[in-house]
Structure formats: structure tokens, C-alpha cells
Amino acid sequence: xxxxxxxxxxxxxxxxxxxxxxxxxxxxxxxxxxxxxxxxxxxxxxxxxxxxxxxxxxxxxxxxxxxxxxxxxxxxxxxxxxxxxxxxxxxxxxxxxxxxxxxxxxxxxxxxxxxxxxxxxxxxxxxxxxxxxxxxxxxxxxxxxxxxxxxxxxx
Amino acid sequence: xxxxxxxxxxxxxxxxxxxxxxxxxxxxxxxxxxxxxxxxxxxxxxxxxxxxxxxxxxxxxxxxxxxxxxxxxxxxxxxxxxxxxxxxxxxxxxxxxxxxxxxxxxxxxxxxxxxxxxxxxxxxxxxxxxxxxxxxxxxxxxxxxxxxxxxxxxxxxxxxxxxxxxxxxxxxxxxxxxxxxxxxxxxxxxxxxxxxxxxxxxxxxxxxxxxxxxxxxxxxxxxxxxxxxxxxxxxxxxxxxxxxxxxxxxxxxxxxxxxx
Amino acid sequence: xxxxxxxxxxxxxxxxxxxxxxxxxxxxxxxxxxxxxxxxxxxxxxxxxxxxxxxxxxxxxxxxxxxxxxxxxxxxxxxxxxxxxxxxxxxxxxxxxxxxxxxxxxxxxxxxxxxxxxxxxxxxxxxxxxxxxxxxxxxxxxxxxxxxxxxxxxxxxxxxxxxxxxxxxxxxxxxxxxxxxxxxxxxxxxxxxxxxxxxxxxxxxxxxxxxxxxxxxxxxxxxxxxxxxxxxxxxxxxxxxxxxxxxxxxxxxxxxxxxxxxxxxxxxxxxxxxxxxxxxxxxxxxxxxxxxxxxxxxxxxxxxxxxxxxxxxxxxxxxxxxxxxxxxxxxxxxxxxxx
Numbered sequence: 001x002x003x004x005x006x007x008x009x010x011x012x013x014x015x016x017x018x019x020x021x022x023x024x025x026x027x028x029x030x031x032x033x034x035x036x037x038x039x040x041x042x043x044x045x046x047x048x049x050x051x052x053x054x055x056x057x058x059x060x061x062x063x064x065x066x067x068x069x070x071x072x073x074x075x076x077x078x079x080x081x082x083x084x085x086x087x088x089x090x091x092x093x094x095x096x097x098x099x100x101x102x103x104x105x106x107x108x109x110x111x112x113x114x115x116x117x118x119x120x121x122x123x124x125x126x127x128x129x130x131x132x133x134x135x136x137x138x139x140x141x142x143x144x145x146x147x148x149x150x151x152x153x154x155x
Numbered sequence: 156x157x158x159x160x161x162x163x164x165x166x167x168x169x170x171x172x173x174x175x176x177x178x179x180x181x182x183x184x185x186x187x188x189x190x191x192x193x194x195x196x197x198x199x200x201x202x203x204x205x206x207x208x209x210x211x212x213x214x215x216x217x218x219x220x221x222x223x224x225x226x227x228x229x230x231x232x233x234x235x236x237x238x239x240x241x242x243x244x245x246x247x248x249x250x251x252x253x254x255x256x257x258x259x260x261x262x263x264x265x266x267x268x269x270x271x272x273x274x275x276x277x278x279x280x281x282x283x284x285x286x287x288x289x290x291x292x293x294x295x296x297x298x299x300x301x302x303x304x305x306x307x308x309x310x311x312x313x314x315x316x317x318x319x320x321x322x323x324x325x326x327x328x329x330x331x332x333x334x335x336x337x338x339x340x341x342x343x344x345x346x347x348x349x350x351x352x353x354x355x356x357x358x359x360x361x362x363x364x365x366x367x368x369x370x371x372x373x374x375x376x377x378x379x380x381x382x383x384x385x386x387x388x389x390x391x392x393x394x395x396x397x398x399x400x401x402x403x404x405x406x407x408x409x410x411x412x413x414x415x
Numbered sequence: 416x417x418x419x420x421x422x423x424x425x426x427x428x429x430x431x432x433x434x435x436x437x438x439x440x441x442x443x444x445x446x447x448x449x450x451x452x453x454x455x456x457x458x459x460x461x462x463x464x465x466x467x468x469x470x471x472x473x474x475x476x477x478x479x480x481x482x483x484x485x486x487x488x489x490x491x492x493x494x495x496x497x498x499x500x501x502x503x504x505x506x507x508x509x510x511x512x513x514x515x516x517x518x519x520x521x522x523x524x525x526x527x528x529x530x531x532x533x534x535x536x537x538x539x540x541x542x543x544x545x546x547x548x549x550x551x552x553x554x555x556x557x558x559x560x561x562x563x564x565x566x567x568x569x570x571x572x573x574x575x576x577x578x579x580x581x582x583x584x585x586x587x588x589x590x591x592x593x594x595x596x597x598x599x600x601x602x603x604x605x606x607x608x609x610x611x612x613x614x615x616x617x618x619x620x621x622x623x624x625x626x627x628x629x630x631x632x633x634x635x636x637x638x639x640x641x642x643x644x645x646x647x648x649x650x651x652x653x654x655x656x657x658x659x660x661x662x663x664x665x666x667x668x669x670x671x672x673x674x675x676x677x678x679x680x681x682x683x684x685x686x687x688x689x690x691x692x693x694x695x696x697x698x699x700x701x702x703x704x705x706x707x708x709x710x711x712x713x714x715x716x717x718x719x720x721x722x723x724x725x726x727x728x729x730x731x732x733x734x735x736x737x738x739x740x741x742x743x744x745x746x747x748x749x750x751x752x753x754x
Contacts, residue, residue, distance in 0.1 A: 053356055054329075054337050057349050074407065084405035091411050092359045092402065095388045096352060099291065099381075101300025109414040139297070143304060146343040147670060147677060150483050151500040181740035182555055187648040207739060211650065217702045218647060309452075311471070311480050311657050311682065318652030319738050331689055340668050341481040341681035371738035373470055373654040375448060 011065040011131035013040040013124070016055065018048045018083070021072035021113045028117030036121035037128040040068065047071065049082025053093045056107065061144040066106045066131035068123060073111040083111075105130075106137060159201055159227065162260055163253075164193035166225050172251055173222035176212055178205040187212070201227065201255040208365045210235035210321035213245050225251040231365035233263065234273045235321045238361055240266055241400065244324060281366065284383050291380070307351060308344035309374055316378055317354065319371035322361050329353060351378060355385050360393075360401025362386055417569075418588040418597075419607035424581060426603040431459040433600045434508055438544075442476060443510040444469045453509070462511055467554050472660035472732060473509050473516045474523060477540040481681045484535070484667070489674040504538045508596065512547040515559050515730035517571035519660030520545070525722045526663045535680075544592045549577040553618040556731030558744040561624050564729050566617040577613050585611050623744055624751035626715065626725055632750050633716040637708070641753055645746050646707035648739040649686070655733035655741070656684035661714070661726045664690070685709050711750070 017023050023044050029036065045051055048071030059067055069090070077083040090109060098104050108127045112120050156164070163175045167190065179188035179198040185205045190196045209228045212218045213236070226232060236252055239245045252263045254272070263269045291299060314330075317323045330338050330350060338353060339346035354368075362382050369379025393401050393409075422430065435441050435457060443462045445454040451466040453473050486497045509516075524540060527533035550557075550566035559565055569575045573593035577585040585607055588594055597604060636642075656662040666683040670676050683690060686707075691700045700706050714726030727743075734742040 052337075054349070054353060057352065058337075061345060061349075081405060084407060084409070085402075087409055087411060087414065088402055088405050089356075090414070091392055091409065092385070092389065093356060094413060095392075096355055096359075096381075096385060098296070099299065099384055100303045100348065100352060101294075101296055101298070103296060111414060139300060140345075143345040143348075146345060147481070147483055147679065150503055152483070152486050152497045152677075182734065182742045182745070184740070186740035189647040212648075215703075217704075313653040313657040313684070314687070315650075315652035315654040315736075315738055318650035327689070339670065340666065341679050343481060367738070371650075371652060371654070373658055373736035374452070375450060375470075 009132060009136060011039050011128060011136070012063055013066045013068060013127060013131060014059040014064045015040050015042045015068040015070065015124070016048075016051050016059075017042055017044060017068075017112075018071035018078075019044050019046050020078035021076065021111075022070040022120065024114035025112045025116045025120045028114065029120045030117075032117045034118060034121045036124045039128045040124050047077065047079050047082035048086035049077075049079065049084075051086060053089060056093075060102075060106075060137060060140045063141060065134075065137045066108070066127055068108045068110070068127055070110045070112045070120075070123065073113055076113065102140070103134075103137065106134065156197055157199075158258075159255060159260060160196045160199050163190065163199060163225060163227060164196040166251065167191075167196065168193045171223065172225040174219070175199070175225040175227065176209050177201070177227035178207070178209075189218075199227065201229075205229050206365075206367065206370060208232055208235060208319070208321050208363075208367045210239060211319065211367075213239060213250070214321065214324040219249070221249070223249045223251065225253065227253045227255065227260075229254065230273070230276055230278055231363050231367075233269050234363040235365065237266060237269050237273065238322065238363055242322075242361070281379075281383075284366075284379055287377060287380050288384050288387070303348060304344050306376055307347040310342060310347040310350075310376055311374070312340070312342045312347065312350065313373065315371040315373060316368035319367040320358070321365075321367075322358060322363070323354075329357070351381060355381050358382060359385055360389050360396070418594075419611070420586040420588065420597070420604040421579075421607045421611070422576075422584050422586050422603050422605075424578070424584055426600075427576075427584065428459040430600040430603045431462070431510065434510070434596060435459060437599055438506055438508045440505045440507040441510055442473065442507060456510070464511065464548075467550070467552055467557070468513050468515070468730060468732070470732065470736065471658050472519060472730070473512055473545075474519060474660050474663075476507055476509060476543055477520065478523060478527070478536055478663060478665075479539075481679060482535060484678040484680050486677040487675065499535065501538070504542055506542045506544075508544045508546060510546050512545050512572070513550060513730065514547055514566060514568040514570075514572065514575070515557075515564060515728040516660055517545045517547045518564055518568060518728045519730070520571050522661040522718060522722070522724050522726045523663055525718075525724050529722060544573045544596055545571060546574045546576065546593075546596065547572040549575055549613065549616075550618045551578065551616055553620045554731070556734040556742065556744065557618075557620050557729065558623055558731060558747075559729035560620040560622045561744065561747070562626055562725060562727050562729040566620055567613055577616060579611055579613075579616055583611075585613055623748045626719075628751040629715045629747055630719060632753060633712055636750070636753075637712075639753070641750065642708040643702075643704040645749070646703045646741075649703050649707055649741055650739060651686050651688055651703050651706065652738060653684035653686050654736040654738065655710075655743075656686055657682055658732040658736045660728055660730060660732070685713070711746070715747075 071083050094104055110123050166172050175190040177188050177199040178185040187207050188198055208231050209226055210232050254261050338349045364386050366379050441456055442453045443456045444451040446463040451463045451469045488495050527536040573590045575587045579585050664683045664685050665680050668679050670679050692698045718726040
């Protein structure tokens, strides 16, 4: 277990991964006993093609400081073309997010296959240290808390 | 009677169509007109102020039913009909599509003719929107965030942008779904941004660039900038992609530089 | 008892500055591009006096677009409910409202006190002071005179200002709330002469129809084909309901986060397709024609019959905001002239 120093900000990373490649790859990281940051919470999808772009916004609104999206390499998708659709979607979405001022540096996209246990550890560690440096995504979290500005009576 | 009124009235009196949808003079600008009798057609006009995208009525069953309908639309109406046809939302057998080009009334016989017209008559882009896009592109990321947050916090979620768009024809919009609740239904700075992001993404590759979303917004929010920017990005990235809607198809050779 | 006073034009900003110093929140029309909206002002110079009216109405001061009804927290088997604190409701002065804005609070207050007394609305409304300015200009969308109002109508206002000439502005003090505002700057005011003629400086708004005509016609018009004909171009967008000073339709939603959350009220529109959609799948207003009929009948037939007040102030905002020019005055005139 990593030691957690209470003074250092520990980022919260949500990872959206596909079941057949990246999830299996992450399993391999574990069975290979490779240590990596524990800040990541993995959400498993059958395929990256299933990842709705709104989920990323939901992750940020829910308190995530960074996001990882990972799936099978092109031409290796378990469902043949899911990751091709996903790739197109991300190309458009990323540009749109950047134009709106959402911090796309906090989103890491990768292709991690079932055999790339070490790569998964690298992706996570890289992302965690990058986000740790960038700090918490406060401006998004603040915007998500709009209703909380109304003061409520508490007995 | 103008040639437009005469020709459309003839279509009605011959029984070729049950209704003509065109433009008539409104309080300050032209507005959509629905002609059921040859006499109604006397109201029809056509000029460069006619900006409403009449194709929005083509997906409303309560307006057109199963009848054959004639539409006298502007450039964007023609472009929209091509897209709606691609998405199987209209029955071309039940449509007589016309436009006015100078003194001529053009009746389109096929999708190819429409495509030909669209490819050769593209209107001049709106300079103000292009300038605004340039200005925003030059801002830093946090400046962009502040800009969009402050603009979109004014949004009251009246959904006029959605109602005016002919390609927003979903019976139940994503914002009207409670399980799961993708976007908060009440107006707040973040949920308003999420709504626009969602709208743009659902429009990507399908938007014809008519600008009616921005024109419909009662608060004149700069949402036309978003659709225009998205259209430009798609064009730059995917070129003249004609093999179906951009986001519902793919190319194994799509190139990006951020997935490692 | 109405008081008539005069304020010199160059003292108006002095008085307004005093109000801004004293009152927690002052809302006034502020120019945004080519249009204007009510915004909180901190400086008397930021008011836009030359616009006919704002795009949105001032109803959000008493009936905001989004508001929390209460919050809740599950504690074991119990659920605790928490009300919205009083300090959320600010004393507010609405400066440079139009007569058609002020009169809009009448129907709103009736709707929110009809059977259930809406505490949140009443709290907010009781803290409002409306200072309206009579109109010397109108545009083609205005029709206040056709709905029992007028460019100098004082109903709903606490104070009304009418510019008589470049130097003098008539100040009609209509309520005690208004009196309190006057007292903030007593030296700014002098008594008005009986000879001051307010009517002569008001805008001329031609009468297009009367409410009684509409009410009479509507009583027999439920099955009329006029609804479909008028609403063919309507997109069902909701802009008209959102900018209207008297439209009060709302939706109640949950902002749920597991074992705690809040119940939120937000604006809705009877023009939306899903507004009357039942869980069974049945929709009693399935077409835009039925929804348009509802809009007109609600404002001109059901409300006067049940609440004794009409639901339209003739401000014309709906017509200005409509993307397809559903000019309500034009439609109402057609209804009045229809047999």
C-alpha cells in the first residue's frame, strides 16, 4: 500500500476501460505484481464504443480530477469496429471540450492490450503524477455545486 | 400574382400536393407559411431574409401526415432534406422540394440534383461568427471556460435551439430522460454547458449550418458559434466525408495524435 | 391613497444611488448587445433607459428559474427535511419596470395562492418593491391597451415615474412600500401640481381587441379549426412561456445523491410536448394545436373564470422572442374577429 501523506493532494482518477483489452491488461498488471498508484477507480465497459461522452462530464461533475480512457488497439477490437467508432467520437469531442475551456490535459486516452500489463501501470502512474501536479479540478467542481450556494436552514 | 405564387397554386389545384410550406411576410421578418388552397399561395414570398429552416416541419407527423407536401425553401432547407433523407426520416415520394434562385423556381427531381445545387450555391459564411471563433481560439483555456460559463449561465433552458433545429427530431430528447439523468433539467451554469455540449455532439456531422438555433434563442446566446466551430472542425478532420453520417461510420485510417 | 410628487431629472440618479446603498438588491434593465435584461446593479449609471422593454420578464425576482424547495437527508430509518433559509430571500427593488411588468405580478400571485399558499413565492414577493416607469414609446408587439392595461397603468407598482419633460418627472407613490423608498431621499421630491398631465406624454398604443371579446369567443371555440391554423408554424420551443411575466408553469425535479439531496423547482412550458404526458403513455394534448389552444384559453378563459384575473399583460415579449413570429396580438385579433 502506498503511504498517503495528508498534505499532498491525492487526485481522484476515473478510468473508463474496455473489458477485453485494457481491463484484462490491468488484471495482468496485478498478477505480475507490478505496483502502481491506487488513485484510479476503474469502470468496466464491454467496449470503448460503448463509452458515452457524457460520462466523462459526469465524472468531472462527480469530483474526478482526471480521467483515463483506454481500449483495444485499432484492428484488435473484440467487436471489430467499436474502437473505430470511439476514436471518431473522441476526435470530435476533444476539440469541442477544448473550445469550451474544459481541461483536456486532464483526460488521458490510450490503447492498452490484454498483454500490456506494464503499460497499464505506466499509463496510470503517468496520469496520476500529472494530475497531482495540476492540482484538483476545482473550477469544474465549483460550477457543479451551483445549487449549494443557496443557504438551507439546518435545525 | 408572382411566378412563385402561380406555380405553387398550380401544384395545389392540380392535386399534386396537399399543402405548400413556404415563407410569408411576418411582423418584422418573413416567417413560415402553410398554404392549403391555391388562394393561400398569394402570400408566399422569397428573399434573403427568409431564414427559417422549413425542414423542421418535415419530421412532424401532425403537420404533414401521409400527404404529399411541397416545400419552397432556402439553401439550408435543401441541404437539410439531403441529410434527413440520409437518416431515413422523410419519404422523398411525398415531397416536392423547390427553391428560388433569382428569377427561377427550381424543382428538385432527385437527391443528386439537390446535392449538385448545395455544392454549387454555398452561401457566404457569417463574418461575425468567424471573427468570434477566432477570438475565442486565441483565448487561454481558463479564459474560454470563463467566457462560456458566463454566457451559458444566462441560458434558461427554453430549448428554442432544439425546437428550431430540423435535425433535433427525437421524440424524447436526452434531457427529458430521467433514468439515467444525463443532464440536470434545471438551469444552472454547468448543466447549461452540458446541454450545449450534448447538443453539439449529437449534431456533429449532421448539422447543416443554417444558424436557426442561434436565431431562435430569445436571449441571443452565442450558440451559433458552437455549431459553426464544430462544423469547421469536422470538415477539417474528415474532409468531405460522404459515406454516411460522420459519427455513425468510421474509417480504419482515421488519424489522431492524442491516443497513445 | 396616492401621492403625486415631482423629482427633477438630475436628482433621479441621486435617489437611485441612495436606494442602491440601502437596499440589498436592486434589479434594473441593463444593455446586453442590442437587447436588455434585468440585472443586479451597483451603480446608478448602468440602467438602460432607452429600451422599450427587456427580453425576459421580471418574474424571476419572485419566481426564479431554478430554486430549491427543500433538502433532505436520510438518517437511519428517518428522513430529515430542511427548509430554505430566510436570508435567501433578499429585499429587492425592481427599478424601471414597465407597467406591463408590474401588472404581471397580479396573476402570478393569484396562481401561487389559489389553493396552496406557496411560501417561497410569497416570501420573495413580499420583499419586492416595484418602481415602474410609464412608457413614452411602444412597438408593434405591444398591446397593453387591448388587455385592460396601458402605458401609464399603475396596477402592481409601488411607485410609478412618468417623464413629463426634460426637467420634471412625475412620481406617483401608490403604496406604503413605495413611501419608504421616497423617504430615503426626501429632499429630492416636491409636491406635484394638479395641472401635470400624465396622459399627454404616454405612448399611443392602438387597441386591437378587448378581453371581453376574446373571452366571449373562447367560450364556444374549443373545437374550432382556428387552433390548428394558427399553430401550424409553432415549434413548441417554450420561449414564449419563459419570457412571459405571468406564465407560472413549473417542473419539480430531484437532485439526488444517494442518501441526501434536494428537491428543485424549475420553469416549464405548456408548449412542450411532454408537458402533459402521462406515465401511461397517453397525452391529453398530443398536438401543437391543442397546446396552443391551452395557452390562449388558459390566459383568456380559464384564469378569468376561476381566478377572476386575466393572464396576459400585453407586454408582447412572447411575440418578440418567438422564432417563427407567433404574434399573439395578431392571433388574438383573429380570434376576436372570427365568428
